[in-house]
Amino acid sequence: MSEVVASPILAQQFDDIEQQRETAKLGMWVFLATEVLFFGGLFLSYTVYRYLNPEGFAAASRHTEVILGGANTAVLLFSSTLMALAVRAAKLGRRRHLVRLLFATALFGIGFMVIKAVEYYKDIADHLVPGANFQWSEANRGAAEIFWWLYWAMTGLHAIHVTIGVGIMLVLAFLARRGHFDNGNYMAVDIAGLYWHFVDIVWVFLFPLLYLAGHR
Amino acid sequence: METIHPPKLYWKNGAALMALLALTWTLGYVNLGLFNLPIALCISFAKTILIILFFMHIKGSSRLLHLAAVTGLLWLFIMLLLTLSDYASRGWFSSPKY
Numbered sequence: 001m002s003e004v005v006a007s008p009i010l011a012q013q014f015d016d017i018e019q020q021r022e023t024a025k026l027g028m029w030v031f032l033a034t035e036v037l038f039f040g041g042l043f044l045s046y047t048v049y050r051y052l053n054p055e056g057f058a059a060a061s062r063h064t065e066v067i068l069g070g071a072n073t074a075v076l077l078f079s080s081t082l083m084a085l086a087v088r089a090a091k092l093g094r095r096r097h098l099v100r101l102l103f104a105t106a107l108f109g110i111g112f113m114v115i116k117a118v119e120y121y122k123d124i125a126d127h128l129v130p131g132a133n134f135q136w137s138e139a140n141r142g143a144a145e146i147f148w149w150l151y152w153a154m155t156g157l158h159a160i161h162v163t164i165g166v167g168i169m170l171v172l173a174f175l176a177r178r179g180h181f182d183n184g185n186y187m188a189v190d191i192a193g194l195y196w197h198f199v200d201i202v203w204v205f206l207f208p209l210l211y212l213a214g215h216r
Numbered sequence: 217m218e219t220i221h222p223p224k225l226y227w228k229n230g231a232a233l234m235a236l237l238a239l240t241w242t243l244g245y246v247n248l249g250l251f252n253l254p255i256a257l258c259i260s261f262a263k264t265i266l267i268i269l270f271f272m273h274i275k276g277s278s279r280l281l282h283l284a285a286v287t288g289l290l291w292l293f294i295m296l297l298l299t300l301s302d303y304a305s306r307g308w309f310s311s312p313k314y
Contacts, residue, residue: 021218022278022280022281025277025281026280026281026284029281029284029285029288030284032288033284033287033288033291034288035288036288036289036291036292037288037291037292037295040291040292040295040296041295043292043296044295044296044299047296047300048299048300048303051300051309052309066244070237070241073237073240074234074237077230077233077234077237077263078230078234080230080233080267080271081226081227081229081230081233081271083271084226084229084270084271085223085226088220088221088223088226091218091220092220193271193272194272197267197268197271197272200267201263201264201267201268204260204263204264204267205257205260205264207240207260208240208244208256208257208259208260209256211244212240212241212243212244212252212256213253215244215245215246215247215248215252216244216245
């Protein structure tokens with residue numbers, strides 16, 4: 001690969017590189033706005049049903065794996081720190097740093113999924129999947145089942161987003177290794193970072209609402 | 217050309233987020249009655265603001281991006297507000313619970 005320093009690639013429809021970068025960021029923010037509403041529908045359902053069934057939700061929430069959930073929150077917050085540093089490395093054209101930070105971010109994302117898998121395994125073993133095999137020995141069975149439906153739907157949707165994010169980071173890491181983001185062409189890393197931070201923000205709300213709804 | 221921040225900014229932001237997580241965790245084990253939920257949400261919003269300002273670089277970005285960032289949240293609040301007031305005004309919030 002040639003190491004000649006060239007200028008960033010300016011697409012034909014833009015006046016200058018700054019406008020191109022601004023457009024990329026705007027596009028991602030608009031997409032993230034749609035994602036806020038995508039998750040928002042589930043948060044809305046949670047709000048309504050929790051308001052209607054406070055004791056049931058509190059009781060159901062106590063059965064979540066709070067230590068694993070808390071650990072996962074720390075994992076994602078740390079991965080966001082790494083991702084922000086990766087974007088910085090991309091802006092500075094520091095290829096080796098960028099590659100390592102992208103792989104590290106992906107690794108923490110995989111770590112999140114591993115912890116999630118353990119959690120899901122435990123929840124299934126405790127018969128907390130709504131449906132024929134749902135078992136609930138306390139009061140407010142109906143509310144508990146609704147809570148657990150929301151738990152699986154919200155964390156499941158979030159987990160899909162994390163998986164997509166990990167895939168994106170791995171692709172970017174391999175492209176970075178080949179010098180794709182040298183010479184000022186860092187925008188893909190920048191906007192992938194925006195997506196990753198958004199996924200982190202969603203979890204930051206999911207954790208207290210799902211795991212700490214009933215004080216322990 | 218955008219400013220490039222020193223790594224320390226990101227590490228400090230990460231540390232602040234971890235501290236807020238510790239706070240969230242601790243308060244999860246304390247019974248504050250009705251205040252548990254609003255306080256937990258406030259802490260979550262604080263984390264979100266830190267992530268949006270410093271990790272997502274909204275601080276120092278253009279007004280256009282500020283607008284885009286706020287818009288998503290605004291529309292979420294519209295959805296919450298209108299739906300909850302719909303429920304409240306139909307008396308569905310006093311209907312029999314499960």
